[in-house]
Amino acid sequence: MSLNNLAAHLSQAGDRKGALHPSSEAVRIRRALAAQHPDAYTPALAGSLNNLANHLSYTGDQQGALHLAHEAVHLYRALAQQHSDAFTPDLASSLNNLANHLSETGDRQGALQ
Known part of the structure; x- marks a missing residue:
């Protein structure tokens, strides 16, 4: 969790490339x-994948972001x-992220589905 938080703080401070390292490390550990x-x-791995996908997208790696979002x-x-009660909201959020990444890669039709 601390690595994800560090990545978020780095990104918010404008160091979007710097956020990639702690975010990637969080994914490796959680895998x-x-x-x-x-x-x-x-569940924590899925959340970290979403975070890393967003950080990759911020740095222009749309294909990498799309892969992790999937x-x-x-x-x-x-x-x-x-466990539908516990994870359906997370699935909905993750689907929204995927749609954003699909749109960013030019697959607007895929984003709508």
């Missing part, structure tokens, strides 16, 4: 944790199928 304990850490949606879909 490892989710691999060992998926029930406990998959991954976050995939994880939140699975979580929402298991």
